[in-house]
Amino acid sequence: MIAPPLVTAGLTQELAAAVDELRRLTVQVRTRGAATGAGVLWDGGGSEGRGLVITNAHVVRGDRATIELNDGTTAPAHIVARDLKRDLAALEFQADRALISAVVRGSPPLRVGELVIAVGHPGGLAGAATLGIIHLAESEREGRTPRWIQADVRLAPGFSGGPLADATARLVGVNTMMHGSLALAVPAAAVEAWVRRAHALVAP
């Protein structure tokens, strides 16, 4: 019997572990019964019994949606904030237990060539993952975050609203669209800032 190559074996295990972790914070979003995309469990600021999901505005057309967690439980959700320009939406739902939420990578800045993992539900295939690298890292001038994270990673419809994460499963962006074979994601820092502003407006 041939022993498996050590580096490859370690790589495979660690990749599987990172994908598992990302799957736990990725939800499916359904609108009027149809699977429309993915969403990321977000820290709702400690409000008991309520879960917060961030997704793309284009994933949720109406005011209501159904979300399905990784363990298969479903919950009705309603829109609490929507921004068509940034293509972001925030959904709230009743949670009967404490939920994990995405950990945003604040620093160090992204580097071109770094590995990234995307999780989503293409064509109804729940929890699919793809691996790629950062394609372009725009220099952050005067503290402004770039409009898009550009990644060389194969996405398909169904990944929209799902997480783009680094090799340690920290969130770097929310997958939003394809431009040719390039994946464009809203930077996690921009999502965080938007949630803070938008959610404050509707929080009770």
Added chain:
Amino acid sequence: MSTVLQSLSTELADAVQAAGRAVVAIHARRRIPASGVHWRPGVVVATSHTISRDENITVTLPDGITVPASLAGRDPSTDLAVLKLAGQSVPTARLRSDTPPTVGELVIALGRPGPSVTASWGVMSRVDGPWRTWQGAEIDSLLRLDLAIYDGFSGGPLIDAAGRVLGINTSGLASGVPVTIPVATVERVVTELLERGTIRRAYLGIGTQPVRVPESLAGKLELQGDVALLIVSLESGGPADRDGLLLGDVLLELDGTAVSDSADVLAKLGGDRVGRPLAARVIRGGQVKTLQVTPGERPKSRAA
């Protein structure tokens, strides 16, 4: 938590960062800039098809400074162009010329279609021996890639996981399919372009079409193969015409090698053959005849 995955991620980013220091943006067309590689001190290699003007070319260096560049020469048949920069202190690319890439090897394509470096990754999908482009140039080895092509792909380097350059990428040689021109070919073309400004290629001034030689004739003339090349066009006053080849001659051998398609003829017409006679064995009027033909230097934009 992860160690191997994180190390791989860091090493890929390190490779991009190190190799990216020798990748420049070239402004020589209307669209977005193309990429180039600082190959030797003051010498930038780019792809010919992304340079649409000979004058007013500028190059943006990795530090963001844009400087003028002059076109030292170009070779559309290998899709390579060489630019010269004056007095720059940009590092040159680290070349990997000792070990060829292997199928399945992890590779990264870099570009700079603007101020920032871009990357896509994939694997070598095919590594093979020498091949000839449609314009007749010989490329030392066939390097095919399984990766996505983005803006700035052509003229950028293909690098290995250690950041060493394996060649120059282009989508302009194999009808949009990404290929890499290996270091050996780039070195050869750069040296010749710097010396002469163009790549010399020999030509005969003939157009040919493969034909099957009838068995009876092949037997009678004791021929090796049964496919030869019928001369269907002859450039008036060209090398073949001048040396007595006729329309309707069937070319069997050139320089002692049987020819059965036009690539076989091109293979005999390297730049070093200009002015050196070749033996041409032909069937003319049912008889085999050998003539001496002396290839001339191929004028620009002429096939064989």
